[in-house]
Amino acid sequence: MKIMPTLLSVFLFFIFACQDDDAMLMTPANPDPMPTDSVVAEITYLALGDSYTIGTSVAAEDRWPVQLSAALAQRGIRVTDQRIVATNGWTTRNLLNGIASADLAPTYDLVSLLIGVNNQFQGRSLSEYRTEFTELLDIAIQRAGGDTSGVFVVSIPDYAFTPFGNGREDISNGVANFNAAAKAITESYGIPFYNITPISQEGLANPSLVATDNLHPSGEQYTRWVEEVLLAPVAAGILD
Numbered sequence: 001m002k003i004m005p006t007l008l009s010v011f012l013f014f015i016f017a018c019q020d021d022d023a024m025l026m027t028p029a030n031p032d033p034m035p036t037d038s039v040v041a042e043i044t045y046l047a048l049g050d051s052y053t054i055g056t057s058v059a060a061e062d063r064w065p066v067q068l069s070a071a072l073a074q075r076g077i078r079v080t081d082q083r084i085v086a087t088n089g090w091t092t093r094n095l096l097n098g099i100a101s102a103d104l105a106p107t108y109d110l111v112s113l114l115i116g117v118n119n120q121f122q123g124r125s126l127s128e129y130r131t132e133f134t135e136l137l138d139i140a141i142q143r144a145g146g147d148t149s150g151v152f153v154v155s156i157p158d159y160a161f162t163p164f165g166n167g168r169e170d171i172s173n174g175v176a177n178f179n180a181a182a183k184a185i186t187e188s189y190g191i192p193f194y195n196i197t198p199i200s201q202e203g204l205a206n207p208s209l210v211a212t213d214n215l216h217p218s219g220e221q222y223t224r225w226v227e228e229v230l231l232a233p234v235a236a237g238i239l240d
Contacts, residue, residue, distance in 0.1 A: 040076035041238060043109035045069060046083045046143055048095060052157060053086035053114050057211035062219025067226045075235050091118045092132035099139060107145040114154040116178045130181050137189060149237055153186045153193045155179050157200035163214035167204060192233060196225045
């Protein structure tokens with residue numbers, strides 16, 4: 001993704017099928033702690049998803065898109081406008097409807113997509129998911145100004161590895177099937193698919209990775225997503 005450099009003188013529970021726990025959030029990025037002479041690029045960022053993107057049961061600053069923006073700032077990439085369109089319990093269809101009703105800018109420099117766990121939880125078909133996920137990926141590309149290098153997809157966490165999931169193999173298998181579908185579609189577009197699922201699978205062995213609702217990732221887990229999986233390739237793509 002080509003970004004024009006700035007002048008150096010002058011960046012509990014899912015309630016899987018419900019939507020009353022977390023409202024769709026459209027928020028600006030946190031204030032940039034970087035001094036202005038450290039900024040090498042300025043970008044806008046749109047994060048699309050469900051409870052994992054809105055950060056159910058964690059503080060606003062612990063949501064992974066917010067943590068990613070803060071981490072990018074430490075590399076001199078200032079997120080001047082961040083929007084999150086996500087709600088606890090959303091399926092792919094809910095997200096499509098949410099985007100259609102959201103007041104968004106025409107385009108963003110960076111667009112992320114993480115969606116599908118509620119399709120799996122509600123027993124919705126993989127066929128439906130493939131169709132609607134493809135629609136969402138097309139929308140993400142459109143919102144990135146047609147530039148696929150400005151889009152990335154994040155895998156679905158495996159909630160079997162939480163006290164709520166209790167290690168159930170059928171949950172893991174279901175999440176794996178939806179992730180495989182998302183990965184195949186994403187990679188067919190030449191868009192990166194970032195696999196954070198192995199980190200989520202440490203949740204039963206390491207309870208600090210699970211939020212107090214015993215289901216969602218904790219802020220600590222989201223930090224690991226950013227530091228171990230997302231930050232380096234996303235930053236490289238922005239500055240490429």
